[in-house]
Amino acid sequence: MRNSLTVALLLGLICEGIPLAGAASYENNFEKTPIGTVPEDFLVVDGGFAVREMNGNKLLELPGSPLESFGLLFGPTFQSGQFVSARILGTNKGRRVPTFGVGLNGMPGFKLQVSPGKKKIELLRGDAIVVSSDFEWESGKWLLLRLQLSRGTDGSHQVQGKAWLEGGGEPKEWLIQLPVSELPPAGRAMIIGSPYAGTPILYDDLKTGLADK
Secondary structure, eight states: OHHHHHHHHHHHHHHTTOOOTTSEEEEEOSTTSOTTSOOTTOEEEESOOEEEEETTEEEEEEOSOSOSOEEEEEEEEESSSEEEEEEEEOOOBTTBOOEEEEEESSTTSEEEEEEGGGTEEEEEETTEEEEEEEOOOOTTSOEEEEEEEEEOTTSOEEEEEEEEETTSOOOSSOSEEEEESSOOOOEEEEEEEEOTTSSOEEEEEEEEEEOOO
16 A cells, blocks of 8 residues: 555656656756847856857857856755756866856855866865865866755755766766755756856756755
8 A cells, every 4th residue: 555655646746747856857958049048047147158059959158258257047946955967068278277067056055066177076165165076077078967965864964966978877976975064045056167268168958856865
């Protein structure tokens, strides 16, 4: 009886459009967005983000100048129990390299940032780096990033992040893991970028939804 009830509840959630853990409740691949604009539901904090077409595929571009830090918010508002993922491509120019990443809980929340100049992947809370891990970035190749703020059955929370090359298969292990004693305020998912190389940063397949347990 209990198993039948569980199945019925899960089917009810799916029928009502409530996402299950690990499933995206919001996705955007920009195919329906006019070139030169951003989706109407995006909130651009700063930066000249705009949809471009490349090889028959639409994607979001952050221009290579000015050489500052930019970001935008998307998707529904969460406080905990959610994930964000995206495909991101950056290129170097000589010794200059970009930084880029994804975030949760808005500007004061957590951000998973790839910092090629340091050969690191970093977890930030607000603007402060709280933990980092070694990471080798490859210029001109699509990288997938996933960040989640998960909630345990005992009420505890932890933030986890990983990144991997497109086509290489998602790793099982998280590159970044950190217990969270105090949650940030509720907020939307985000993407960030700093085009320090003077070359555009490209984004595609933005997703957010309920985190894995």
